[in-house]
Amino acid sequence: MEAKTSKVSIVGAGAVGATLAYAGLMRGFARTVALYDINKAKVEAEALDLAQGIQFMPEATVLGSDDIGVVEGSDVVVITAGAKQQPGQSRMDLAGATISLMDKVLPPLIKAAPDAIYILVTNPVDVVTLASLKKSGMDPAQMFGSGTALDTSRLRHQIAAKCDVAVGNVHAYIAGEHGDSEVALWSSASIGGQPLKEFRGRDGEIVMDEAAREQIHHDVMRSAYTIIEGKGATNYAVGAAGARIVEAVLGDQRRIMPVSTLIDYPGVGEVCMSLPAIVGRNGIEHVLEMPMDDEERAALEASARSIRETAERFDAV
Template structure:
């Protein structure tokens, strides 16, 4: 595989940003990881804690942390994990408004430091944040995209594997649409070991419509369950984010359900949301025109309108 570059910057030293930086380090996704946050004491401590384990990291991997945006200069990939914290009584739209307002001051200096970098948005609500950041940055559509439903699809595959008693690697299924309550499982194109789900159900009696509905509901509720138990989701998104980073830095041309601007995908346009797309050294590439049934298409159109309306309220 061709290495596109080796510097990764992660903006935001909270639970998600630090987990992502840590996962990237131990996977050797980049040889130089820079962690940036406005909290100088915390970001330096987080980077120092990771650096103390350098003996056990892949060779030639380094990490540094700073509150100065200059630490991100000349990055090959910049991951934005910084965002406003949701306060008691606040709605998701309140959170979106604060986060998008933050992006107006956060994104331009990052682009100035690394104009050729591929930008990956992780901050929630990720689809709205990605749509706003794309316009704020002025970058080409291929150069900035969101982590989308890569994590949701991983949750779906894990649950299907648990239900059917097979390895996760043998399950191929995507969640598309919003990274959130209106997301849609693409059951019609899902397979287990190459066997379409409809045939799998006929052959094994597993994955009935009721079971699929239960699994889809579990995927939607997964984040809420983790947050209720420990306050944040961080490990799985750290791994999912690292997978996306590797696809870019290794120029893999890997298909991942990331959130990016759509242009007439099954009639859906002018919105950032997740469908399976090719991810490579340039960033996000073409969207796969995989077939969807009538129910899935309507759900995806509803999801697109939900994102579009949220972005519209915020001026994007």
């Protein structure tokens, strides 16, 4: 009896797609990794470059093609293709072009790999995920966006640096939109089991006071703009985040991650937005109810409204 092996297909061989493939291969997230892109020369070159480094990674087969058939048999399909965010441009400004691209690419993808879990890693991820779900008819558990997994990583990195602790000891989430209206859930944040707002440094003083929290939230929210202004695109952290979500699915890890999934938000309607959710082999297993104060609840509702308004503007609901 032939052993079943895992296959991950990545749609888009640009900076994010190639970096996600590299991060995943280094971690050994699948036995077969396929890259699909309409640019034949680019996708074949990226696949060859990755394949020639396999000696130094966990064993895997790397494929690259402009033929949609390369994704057949995929367990997970990660879509990174989309309009490129320019310096000073908001993620929401990208909505129209990226939604139009999804209209073209999703039907043949789903036909080729109907049973795969689909993860969207393209901006604006919340609106694009909602439009993709509505137009494809896919189960929301089976298709979701990378959401604020990256923003949460940025938040934890900043908190760890400020508090001088290992980032693995920080538990905090960004919720809502992956973008300008995102919400830091300070009420549930902790370090080593201690509420974040009560954490004291070596000098015995509270580290994360209101001013520190506001500055960190601002820096996290502006991170992408800063990186794009400096180097033209973000790719390393988002590639690593995407690879980590794939691992949670393929390994059935039931890992809690803030990913963008369909929610019927009270008073707003259906939106795709991020809340911590359990991610496993069947995709989104369960969305968690997080403790929040009144300010956080109001901000999360405003974020949901922002996403919904943009979705309606692009007929994505």
